[in-house]
Each structure stands twice: as C-alpha cells, then as structure tokens.
Amino acid sequence: MPEVKFEPFLGEHCESTMLVNLLRQQGIDLSEEMVFGLGMGLGYIHWQAGAMPFPFLGGRAKPDMLAENLSAVLGVEFDVRATASAARARDNALAALTAGKLVGLKLDHYYLEYFREKRVHFHAHYATLYKVEGEDAWLVDTKGGGGGGRTSLASLDEARAAKGPMSSKNLSLTVKEGAALDGLRAQLADKLASAFFVALAANAHTYLNPPIKNMGYKGVLKTSASVGAWLDEIADPAESLPIIAMLMERAGTGGGLFRKMYGRFLQQGQSLTGMAALGVAAREFDAIAARWTEVAELIEEAGRRGKRDALAQASRLLAEISQRERAQLTTLETLARQAGAPALA
Structure with missing residues (x-):
C-alpha cells in the first residue's frame, strides 16, 4: 500500500503545519510562521450561531484561506478536492499517495484514534496523510495533536465526512506540479x-x-x-x-x-x-x-x-x-x- 517518505514537521497550528509539510516535500522550504504570515492568517472572529452552546472565538483567517492566499502571493498552486462520496474521497487520497504526494486533509479531530483531546468536536482541523496500509492510515499532526500517528481508515472516513461548523465535504489538497512549482523552486x-x-x-x-x-x-x-x-x-x-x-x-x-x-x-x-x-x-x-x-x-x-x-x-x-x-x-x-x-x- 502507498507510503510517502519524507521528514515530518510538527508545528503549532494545524493548517500551517499541514501546508509546511506539503510544501517542503515539494522543495519549497518555508517556516510555519512564514506560511502563516504569507497566508494572511492573522484575524479575529466572534461567532455564535443559535445551536452553539457558547461563542467561538477565532484568532485567525477563516479555514481554507491560507492555501488560497499563498497561491495569490507566491504563485504555488494546490489541487483542492471536495466530494460528498467517502469512497471517492478515499480514492483521491490513495491516488495522490501512490503518485508520491503527501495529502492534506480537513477533518474533525474528535474521531482520530491517536488524538487525545476528546472534549469537543472541531471540524476545521487539518492533518497530513502519508501512509495507508491495510485498514489503517498514518498522519502527521501538530505538537498539540501528539505529532499524529495511526488511525483506522474507518475512523478517518468518519472524521473527514463529519458535518458541523466550518466543515467541508471530505476536503483534501495536494501541491500541483508544473511550471509554476518549478519556477517557485528556482526563484x-x-x-x-x-x-x-x-x-x-x-x-x-x-x-x-x-x-x-x-x-x-x-x-x-x-x-x-x-x-x-x-x-x-x-x-x-x-x-x-x-x-x-x-x-x-x-x-x-x-x-x-x-x-x-x-x-x-x-x-x-x-x-x-x-x-x-x-x-x-x-x-x-x-x-x-x-x-x-x-x-x-x-x-x-x-x-x-x-x-x-x-x-x-x-x-x-x-x-x-x-x-x-x-x-x-x-x-x-x-x-x-x-x-x-x-x-x-
């Protein structure tokens, strides 16, 4: 089964950690802070919908924007995929791994078997998939997420498909290859x-x-x-x-x-x-x-x-x-x- 060999980076924030890993594997070596800043990550939101038990206080730009903003300022391109089909989502990830690419996944960390903090659901967590073997998957996560580890494919499917505030439909992303990536590596x-x-x-x-x-x-x-x-x-x-x-x-x-x-x-x-x-x-x-x-x-x-x-x-x-x-x-x-x-x- 597919596995991508790389040097994992364990950062402080989930989305920027994921992007550092994806970019470094493709030869774009940026610090987590530079990814966060170039991604225009600083922000704030006070949000409370009717069904929420307490306010959500967000200190950053909304989820998914770091990659979009990096594309705008650096020219790096991402292949972003979302689907309502769990089977298609798994196939997309396996195809990318087989092609030698790390896969960034957006999910609810509550369902990940290695994730210790089970007090709340959070549907805008990101982790990096690098290996699938049998019925198990291995991901890189933040330091706060224990650095990642093994979780069953069934639990990963559940985490990716979970619906709630800021969730997406089995969203995944990889770095696109081509002239834009080659030019960025060189310059x-x-x-x-x-x-x-x-x-x-x-x-x-x-x-x-x-x-x-x-x-x-x-x-x-x-x-x-x-x-x-x-x-x-x-x-x-x-x-x-x-x-x-x-x-x-x-x-x-x-x-x-x-x-x-x-x-x-x-x-x-x-x-x-x-x-x-x-x-x-x-x-x-x-x-x-x-x-x-x-x-x-x-x-x-x-x-x-x-x-x-x-x-x-x-x-x-x-x-x-x-x-x-x-x-x-x-x-x-x-x-x-x-x-x-x-x-x-």
Whole structure:
C-alpha cells in the first residue's frame, strides 16, 4: 500500500503545519510562521450561531484561506478536492499517495484514534496523510495533536465526512506540479521579499476593515462587550468557560498562539527585508500575545470559581487588545504600502 517518505514537521497550528509539510516535500522550504504570515492568517472572529452552546472565538483567517492566499502571493498552486462520496474521497487520497504526494486533509479531530483531546468536536482541523496500509492510515499532526500517528481508515472516513461548523465535504489538497512549482523552486528567495509586503498589507487591510462588526478589531470589542455576562448567559459556565479558554489558548483559535506566530513572522520579515520597524512591531505582538493568555486564564478562572470580577478584567484587557492591534496593523499597512506593496487583484 502507498507510503510517502519524507521528514515530518510538527508545528503549532494545524493548517500551517499541514501546508509546511506539503510544501517542503515539494522543495519549497518555508517556516510555519512564514506560511502563516504569507497566508494572511492573522484575524479575529466572534461567532455564535443559535445551536452553539457558547461563542467561538477565532484568532485567525477563516479555514481554507491560507492555501488560497499563498497561491495569490507566491504563485504555488494546490489541487483542492471536495466530494460528498467517502469512497471517492478515499480514492483521491490513495491516488495522490501512490503518485508520491503527501495529502492534506480537513477533518474533525474528535474521531482520530491517536488524538487525545476528546472534549469537543472541531471540524476545521487539518492533518497530513502519508501512509495507508491495510485498514489503517498514518498522519502527521501538530505538537498539540501528539505529532499524529495511526488511525483506522474507518475512523478517518468518519472524521473527514463529519458535518458541523466550518466543515467541508471530505476536503483534501495536494501541491500541483508544473511550471509554476518549478519556477517557485528556482526563484523562491527572490519572490519572498515582495510576497512578504503584499501579504502584510492585505492582511492588515482585512483586519482593519471587517465586513461585519464581529470580525477584526471590532470583533475583539464585541467579545469585550459580551464576556462580562457569560456566567449568566452561557449554559453550564463551569464546564463551558474552561473549554472556551482551552480552545483560545491551547488549541489556538483565539488566544496568544497566532499573535506569537505573527510576531515571529515579522521578525523573519525584518531579517528578509532589513526593515527595523518590523522588529519593533514583532515585540509589540509578543506583548499582545501575553495579554491574550491573561484573558484565557481569566475566563477559565471565572468558569471554575464563578468569579465575575475575572470576566470584568477580561473585558478590560480585550478592549486594550483591540486598540493595540488596530494601532499596530495600521502602522504595518502603511509600512507595506510605502515598500511598494500593490493591492491584490
């Protein structure tokens, strides 16, 4: 049965980890932070649909956008496939493995047998398939996902087909071969600096100009305005608030992880471009990340101890975070435009 030989990378965030593995296997060696930043991954959303037991706080661009944005700024192309047929989805993955390609999969990690965190379903998790043997599959996952491991094909089918918030129909992706990939391999170093500023400008502009008030810096303010009432408005806050905090901080959806990653992206950008102001912004994002960690700790404390003052303090910190992120991204957009970053088509 098919197996792809490669050096696995175990990162911090699932989608960027998956993309690092896919790209490196095809000769495009980028750090996880560079993949996240070039993919315009920084963002925020406060989302609560009627059936959701508590709000989802997302600290990044919506799922599936990293690959699309990488294509826009670097020219790398992905073969993205989605199907309602589990059999066709499995055949697509096996065909890619047989052709010697790693396969990125979007799924609900709840069903993966190697995944230890079973408290919640999350339908926008990503992992990298590299081997199928008999009725088992092997995947590379994040450090938080234990690095991956073995799961049955039946459980993998269930994880890929699961329906819920942010799910897709058995979505998979591989790196397309051809002239675009060959050109990127040959000219990667030359393309990175211009791609860096294009991505920086576009990501900042999106964050600063959200289409609705629960996204970007306005979304952080929405969370600030609502968090103080969560002990009254969320069912079973003793259970739900620690889960919100866990998802924010350790699962990375809305906490400090993405701000730390973006700070490292800016540091790498400073090394790439020689622009000292990027180092200043990187340090500010590190400081902002620490504030996000404080917010997560306060939300967990409120759930475990019923402390309203913890939520009040979280509200004040979120208002501060919104202001600081707005200021930093305004500065970064200006710097990127001054460096000649054009608008994306």
